[in-house]
Every structure is written in C-alpha cells, then in structure tokens.
Amino acid sequence: MSSSIFIRPALESDLSSIVHLDATSNPHPWGESLIIDALQTRKSWVVKSNENEDGGILGWLTASQVFDQSELEQILVNVSARRQGLAKKLMTAWLDDSEKIGVTEYLLEVRESNLSAINLYESLGFEQVGLRKNYYQTEQGHEAACLFTLTI
Numbered sequence: 001m002s003s004s005i006f007i008r009p010a011l012e013s014d015l016s017s018i019v020h021l022d023a024t025s026n027p028h029p030w031g032e033s034l035i036i037d038a039l040q041t042r043k044s045w046v047v048k049s050n051e052n053e054d055g056g057i058l059g060w061l062t063a064s065q066v067f068d069q070s071e072l073e074q075i076l077v078n079v080s081a082r083r084q085g086l087a088k089k090l091m092t093a094w095l096d097d098s099e100k101i102g103v104t105e106y107l108l109e110v111r112e113s114n115l116s117a118i119n120l121y122e123s124l125g126f127e128q129v130g131l132r133k134n135y136y137q138t139e140q141g142h143e144a145a146c147l148f149t150l151t152i
C-alpha cells in the first residue's frame with residue numbers, strides 16, 4: 001500500500017492518540033480533560049497517515065463555532081512531521097468545512113513569540129487585528145497574545 005496522508009473529523013476514539021500528541025508535541029500541553037471537552041463540545045479534525053497502523057495521529061485542530069464565527073482553539077502537529085504542510089492541510093479543512101455551514105469570520109490568538117504559527121496563519125490570509133499585552137505566562141514573565149482574523 002502506498003503511503004498517503006488524509007484528514008477526517010476527529011472521533012472520540014482518537015482521544016488517547018491526541019493526548020499522546022499533546023503530551024509529546026505541545027510546548028504548552030492541554031492535558032486529557034481539556035481534550036475530552038474539546039472532542040465533546042467543539043469541532044475537531046485530525047491528520048493521519050495510512051502507514052500509522054497503531055492509530056497514531058500526526059496532527060489535530062480544534063475550533064469552536066458560534067453562528068457565523070469560528071475560533072481556532074488549538075492546532076498541533078507531531079514534532080517529527082513538521083514543515084510538510086500538515087498544519088496547512090488541517091487549517092484548510094477547518095476553513096472549507098466551516099464555510100460550507102455558513103461561517104464567514106475566523107478568529108484566533110497566538111503567542112507573540114510563536115513565529116511558526118504566525119507565518120502559517122498569515123500564509124492563509126489571516127490579518128492581525130489586535131494585541132493583548134502580558135496575556136500569556138512565560139518562564140521569564142509574560143508575553144502578548146496577537147489576535148488574528150480572516151473574513152471571507
């Protein structure tokens with residue numbers, strides 16, 4: 001079987017793989033209870049490889065939706081699978097699937113120092129519309145949250 005990457009909505013049975021991904025690839029891990037809440041109350045997509053017989057998940061995106069707005073809550077790609085376009089695929093699945101059900105405005109916030117994520121969002125047309133100073137804690141103190149939006 002040739003190797004292929006695919007994206008699908010997350011299932012509750014993906015929980016242990018997502019918890020493992022969060023524990024090993026998230027610089028600020030969420031932990032199991034927040035992930036359970038996301039799987040139960042928000043929309044999530046996962047990216048997998050058909051070579052991953054063990055059900056391992058390479059990436060996960062979760063977003064909340066209220067009427068015509070959707071807000072990115074988390075996007076995470078396995079450290080060993082980065083810079084292969086997987087986050088872009090997950091973001092595109094979120095944007096395309098949400099557009100089909102009437103979402104016209106996308107929101108997200110990101111740590112000011114997270115240049116990989118900021119580059120990703122800007123490459124998809126997101127624009128920075130605000131800054132919340134000292135919003136996140138860091139080991140040295142605090143850093144700002146940058147607010148981004150995309151309207152279609």
Ligand SMILES: CC(C)(COP(=O)(O)OP(=O)(O)OC[C@H]1O[C@@H](n2cnc3c(N)ncnc32)[C@H](O)[C@@H]1OP(=O)(O)O)[C@@H](O)C(=O)NCCC(=O)NCCS
Binds near residue numbers: 076088111117
């Ligand atoms: C941010 C993250 C999701 C990107 O995942 P990824 O699969 O490596 O990203 P992609 O390969 O789809 O990259 C798409 C674009 O994002 C930007 N980008 C991604 N990683 C980058 C890096 N390390 N440095 C600079 N730009 C980067 C680039 O513009 C890239 O396009 P290019 O490869 O053609 O230059 C990943 O680094 C991650 O999981 N980080 C930890 C969790 C996190 O910070 N999530 C965001 C919370 S707001």
